[in-house]
Amino acid sequence: MLAYVAKRLALAVGTVLSAVVIVFLLVHASDTTPGAVRAGAGATAEQVAAENEALGWNRPLWVQFTDYVGQLVQGDLGTSLVDGRDIAADMADRLPVTASIALFATLLSGLVGVFLGVTAAVRGGRLGRLITTGSGVALSLPAFWVGILFVYLLSLQLGWFPATGYTEFSSDPLGWATSIAIPVLTLAVGGAAIIARTAAAGMREALTQEHIRTLRAMGTPRWRIRYVHALRYASVPVVSTLGIQFIALFGGSVIIENLFALPGLGQASQVAASSSDFPALVGVVVVATVVVVVTNLLLDLVVAALDPKVRTP
């Protein structure tokens, strides 16, 4: 068990490191230099060179890399080339925004998706077909388009939620809730569709298993067969998919945050990408990779708790 945990941790650290290496190489392969970004448009070549010298850009690559990793271990992600703000602090402000949206969207897709999927598998017939077809369409819809539709319906037509903007939880909890409602709903549409399909497929498979026939032969009540035994069997793929969903929604936040003007990580990466703010770019990639790696670790633990075959020898 200990060896297993150690192996997973090593892989996690390795993943973060490879992400750093990849962005590092990317940044250094670029035509633009950080000096040019900092010096701004219209700067002379001398000014750019001076800035680069000051940033240590001309040192050997591996020195810069070890320097960066050394800072990273201490939680220092450097400062922005554009406005000089501390990137670690900026990330710490932005992470809760993205994380809460991704988390609530995952939870909502889990609830709705499992309900729809189990209904489709258990009831079958016309309702089952409707759910299958509906989820097939729903998972294909572009999130930004769905988001605009929701804004049109829920904000402009019905006036339930604000169309854009973000309210701090600490300043106004209710305002916070309404400000993330449409983003969460938007992300949950595709998520719920995927979970519904996974849950339906898992339940269908579970209900054809031999051990279900044993349970039927024992006169086990139908609800028990479905919602204790079959659902438990289907839970492993559903939970795995939920984990993947969380990661995907985290990545998908870029568009949603742009659409709803939310100050999250996605917005930061978009801004950093369009302004070639290299330290900010590396910072976002590092934080996002850490989130993915941690999610995967948690997911492994949950799957092990659910599936005795993983848990026991």
Add this chain to the structure above:
Amino acid sequence: MTTAPAGATALSATVRVPALEIRDLVVRYGSGRKARQAPPAIDRVSFDIAPGETVGLVGESGSGKSTIGKAVLGLQPPTSGTVKLHGQDITAMSLKQRSRLVADLRVVFQDPYSSLNPARTIGQTLVEPLRLMGVKGPEALQKARAGLESVGLPADAVDRYPSQFSGGQRQRIAIARALVCDPKVVVLDEPVSALDLSTQAQVLNLLADLRDQRGLAFLFIAHDLGVVRFLSQRTVVLYRGQVMETGPVEAVSRAPRHPYTVALTAAAPVPRPAEQAARRAAREAAGFGTAGAAAPSATGCPFVPRCPLATDVCVTERPPLRLVEGTEAACHHAERVPAL
């Protein structure tokens, strides 16, 4: 056995070069420390097959009988030991090298459903080995048709797909594929276990006919002593990767000298109620231990935890194969083994 070629070759087996010679074969699965500590899947197994002879390899699941077949065919590289075909060492040969040098070693697998590629016609399946031997075009097709007829199928089956045939017919096709290149040695890996009784009898008869007609040597892998007894001249009884007993099939079947062989033989039910009741009483009286109850000791005989005759020496010392009344048994107490 009363068939002529079999009797003749059994006699001359000692002077002629064996068709297949297996010496001290060891197979370990996996790598790393854990794998090295675990008992090997195949533990120092040796036996010969004379030209035209059929040797039955019997054992229950986990005995390693199929692993030996795979090692002989080159599908599973052995950890140590040698496999010789007609005196030529093929142990380390790649499958590609084998195809050129030793075209006369072929195989029939257990499952007639997954052993034929469903997307290819019977003709394509049969021509494939021929093409690799350099037989091409109409000549290869002609051989494929003849091959089908020789296993009792119509020649026009070449244009059909496996899904159009029943299990027994597919097994005939698999046999035709094995024989189309005129091999001398065929590994039969449980060729009838997946078949119904009446089909099983057809295929066993077919194998016996082909063997007699072509003087084939078979390595016949099976879990059923009765089936092995029907087709083989000699038998090798395996338990947990080790040879427990080996000898002429009639001697091993009628008067086994190893407690495991006794247990295996006694457990196979016969379709005569009165005789079966007597066998059952004898088996229950013998007091064999429950299968898989305890792990055997690493140094001694693997059958110790189930053996009613086991003593201290059996735990500490692995018994060598030795000649006891017409069969070779790996048992310290072979003389005390009760009659069936």
Add this chain to the structure above:
Amino acid sequence: MSVLPLDAADEVATEPVPPARRRRGLPGFLRRPGGVFGAAWLTFVIVASLTASLWRPFEPGQQDTANRLALPSAEHWLGTDPLGRDLLSRIFSAGSLPLLSSALMLVVAFGIGLPLALIAAERGRRVERVISRVTEVFLALPATILLLALIGVIGNRLYPVMAVLGVLISAAVYRVLLGVAQSVRQRLYVDAARVNGLGSLRVNLVHVLPSMATVVAVQAAQLFGIGLLIVAGLAFLGFGPGEPEPSWGFMIQDASGYIYTSPWLMVPTGLVLALTVVAANELADALAGKAAAARGTGRRRRPLRRAVAAAAVPAGAPADPAAVLEVRDLTVSVDDGPDLVTGVSFSLRKGEVLGLVGESGCGKTMTARSLMGLLPDGVSVTGGSIRWRGRELAGLSEAEIDRVRGREIAMISQEPMVALDPMFSIATQLVGPIRRFRGVGRSEAKRIAAELLRNVGIVDAQRVLKSYPHQLSGGMAQRVCIALALTGEPELLVADEPTTALDVTVQAEILSLLRALVRDTGLSVVIVSHDLGVVADICDSVAVMYAGEVVEAGTAAAVLDEPAHPYTMALLGANPHVPEGEPVPERLASIAGTVPPPGSWPTGCRFATRCRFVQEKCTVPFPVLPAHGEGSVLCTRVDELSREHAVWEPEHAGDEIASPLAPPAPVAGVSS
């Protein structure tokens, strides 16, 4: 722009379809409405986009200032944008970039993922582990944000960006395809080809890849949809071709600014994009055959016509007063299809063990399962009666028969390793039914569970209680299944090939256990087996089944020692076990041909086509005759055969080769 899980592959049948079947009509996926729609719309969008410059009514940049934000009209079919540009022309002029760059992503993803999967599947564990570790790292990288970083560095160059995305996604492709490749490589025809000496490349090309084609197609269609969404998403963020070049994502972004005044602007672009992605996914589903799964299980629906028969036990049928189970003229049929079992009758006394014996496809399992109302979907009892201790079981509702299951009749099945729920411990699986059946508390139920396990010969009951099914051996699992069946203290046990999957020494132990249970508790047992040895070992009486009917019945001793029906004779002759003191036969007795599938049974004697003693009169219907005392035989020539001392002789050496079989008949898929 979430990266969807590649879920379809799990359900794809990887069995390649014989080309003959493919040629017969449309490809399978085009027979589903989703597949037709998907293929048609994708073809339309691709053709219309690539040829847009030839047919578009306006140049994409041409502004019609008089007609800004127009609704659809004869001139502008889909309306115009805020600058008065024609939407139709712009949408399809914008199409080729996302389509082509997604295609590029696909080529890169499969170009890397597929060869890696094939190599990993071929080269074994060590290579596979190295590749898998690397792909795990790739999978954990946040693809979207990394893409933005890439754009930040190299600028808005869509093709290189999508190629890099292809590299990232190749890890997911590898993961899915590896599982498929490994399972295909396990097929024996791959081994057979390797033994033939086929080279590695050709083995992969000829035998492995074709079997993966469906999964590859499904994955490709799904990924194509994802690619389109990502390209559109990037353009939406402003990382697409800049104005005035049209792009789907930017057009939607543009529309979002006019949502208050001109909501219509959202519709055409969004719809084309959404439909294209839906089409790709529908195509993937159709390829995967998933639409079939959506038929719904409906497994609990009981056909009404099943509630037939009952009451009318045929007059003259000798009702055995001592019988606990009395089956009369049982008929089991596929709904709107052929009969699987016809006119089966037998009875069973308390403490008696009855064997149903025959080859596969003879209906013995269907007969056994109908006793518990556990027939597969679409199969039901359509006639006759099943009288259990005076009560009629045929035609009971699911709720009614649920009260019989487990309490009065229990069942053990052929595959003990999968008959137990893999997700729960043995203790949990035993305690539930014990509490339900015996109305005891949890701790008492646990005690009873341990006792039951000891009763079925499990010494270390406490350890087994804590175990999960995958930790048990086959023999141990079957003992647990028997203990589970005993939790409700049933009076009848239906055992469907209970020892077929077990080793012969384990089989002997399980049979001894069953015999002890019968002796000690007076349990009655119906045991289904294809093994006459098992029948001889444990059964008091036996019913030999052939093609859906009982051809011979009687005590085990009478039927096996003095078989009256040619089929029974043949089965005994085909058995390679040699009776004591007799020589090993040179050849076995065999039966030519195979069991005819349901629906193509001959009239008269169903065995007639394969019987060596067949005569003209065998082809007309005839009645069941009494035999073996209380038994029966279904052979019109039984007396003549008995007088002639007919024996089903073994073949002669060389017969198999000399007489080619009749041309092979197509095999139907129904089996018992």
